[in-house]
Amino acid sequence: MRIVGKLLRGLAIGLVVLIIAGLGWLLVSPPSLLLVGTGYAAKMVCSNVFLAGRDPEAVLAVDVQAPGHPLLRLVTVNVDRDAGTVRASMLGFIAPSLAVNRPGFGCANVADGDVERARDLPPKDTVSAIADGVWPEGNDVTVTDPRIASVLVDVSLQGPGMRGVVVVQDGRILGETYGDGFGPDVPLLGWSMTKTVNAAILGRLVLEDRISLDESNLFSNWKDDPRSAITLRSLLAMEDGLRFNELYGDVADVTRMLFLEPDMAAFASARPKAEAPGTAFNYSSGTAVLLSRLWMDRIGDRPEALAYPDEALFRPLGMTSAVFETDARGTFVGSSYMYATPRDWARFALLLLQDGFWNGERLLPEGYVAAMAEPTEASGGRYSRMQTWTVGPGFDAREDYGLPPDMFWLQGHDGQTIAVVPSLRLAVLRMGLTPYNKGYRPQLLVKAVIDALN
Known part of the structure; x- marks a missing residue:
């Protein structure tokens, strides 16, 4: 019996040592997967609290934990x-991550802990209120x-988790629901719909002859x-040939860039070449x-570059709620991070419906919007030459839904x-x-709207 007791005590001591060693490892060098999870939680809560005025615990529970990886249920936020x-951290002390709000420029992950540098942005002018x-x-x-x-009012057309639907035709909102x-006053994250806004900002520089689409040696x-x-x-068409892993749910290039890298452009520009430019499609x-880094560098002056989205696009369109977030080094995250109310997102859609014109002034180059509906061969006809999709979510053939052939999509996570839909002067926004x-497909909502209007 004494031998058995000694064995049990030895096992218990060994188990305690293993637990302590494991906790020490998690504290000193937590796995990247845990840091991606807490970085994601910190960023989402930060932006939704400081930009959208939402309750942090609701954001954590509904936006982060409910649809995410099971490990996210262990995350707490302060x-x-x-x-x-x-x-944010796991169990209150493991894999801590920090996000910081910068008024006018939104939140950024500060994976390197340099909060002072992340806050080093020029003061931003207050955006005037929208006119009556x-x-x-x-x-x-x-x-x-x-x-x-x-x-x-058809819940099946709205889809689960709907947060806003806005229908625009002939320059007016025909209806909306939330x-x-x-x-209408709650800013929502567009995720990858930001890519198209970023392309439009670049288009403003093209119109001003400050940058050319055929430039190389970038x-x-x-x-x-x-x-x-x-x-x-080739960058605009996602045919640059760079190796970039866009798979979510693990530590891929995209999650590492968004939640662990203070300088996202430096990370992206270091990706190796995998294909010859213009020959293969890779959504990235x-x-x-x-693209953000390129147009900002072309402007040159940092305060001017940081003010450019407001001056060139948001202010002319009256998008007073729009906040284009930067990373911790001050580069606009043109892939993912723009918040705006549904009505302001709809204003951007109206600009596209009007072929880049606003109040009689051309804001985008001739042919720029048309390129958003032009499918590329490398993408198998799914993606355009200008940061938009030519087929809707699910990548189903548009003929399956009987939708107009000139339609294109802004899509986000x-x-x-x-x-x-330029031919019908129609845009249908759905966010949630x-x-x-x-399994939700917004194509059914768009088809129902078209049928009702006809």
Whole structure:
């Protein structure tokens, strides 16, 4: 019996030692997967608290934990409203991550802990309030077109987790509806719909003859390198040939860039060449961040570059709620991070419907919007030459839904879509929290709207 007792005590001591060693390892060198999880939680809570005014615990539970990896259920967050920070960790002490809010520029992950550098951004001018009047000149939307009233109340067409639906035709909002807890004044994250906004900002520089789509030798670290042949045009079409893993749910290039890298553009520009430029399609958030870095570098002056989205796009369109977030080094995250109210997202859609014109002034180059509906051969006809999709979520053939052939899509993670139909002067925005595995297809909503209007 004494031998058995000694064995049991030895096993117990060994187990305690293993637990202590394991905890020490998690504290000193936590796995990247855990850091991605806490970085994601810190960023999402930070942006939704400081930009959208939402409750942090609700954001953690609904937006982060419910649809995410099971490990996210172990995450806790601490919000310091005075300091403008959000700290997240597993079980309160493992794999800590920090996100910091910078007024006017949103939140950024501070994976390297350099909060002072992340805050080193110039003061941002206050955006003037939208004028009184009917949308889009003002914010008055008082009448719902009776033809689409039944569409807007159909829960099956809205899809699970719907947060906002806006229907625009002939320059006016015909109807809108919102999910519980949301409304026309709550900014929503567009995720990859930001890519198209980023392309439009680049288009402003093209119109001003400050940058050319055929330029190559785009980055200094690509000099005397096969990547020097990559053109701005190939980046816009996602045909740059860079190796970039866009798979979510694990530690891939995209999650590492978004949640662990303070300088996202440096990370993306270091990706190796995998294919000859212009020959293969690879959807890449890293590519979109490179586009941001390129147009910012072309402007040169840092304060001017940081003010450019407001001056060139948001202010002319009256998008007073729009916040284009930067990373911790001050590069706009052109792949993923723009918040705006549904009505302001709809203003951007209206710009595209009007072929880049606004109040009689051309804001985008001639042919720029048309390129958003032009499918590329390398993508198998799924993607355009200008940071948009030519087929909707699910990559189903558009003929399956009987939708107009000139339609193109802005699409973002977890169910953010804007369908743009130039031939009908129609845009249908649908935003929410709807993971792809829910099987929701906004094509049915768009078809119902078209049928009702016809």
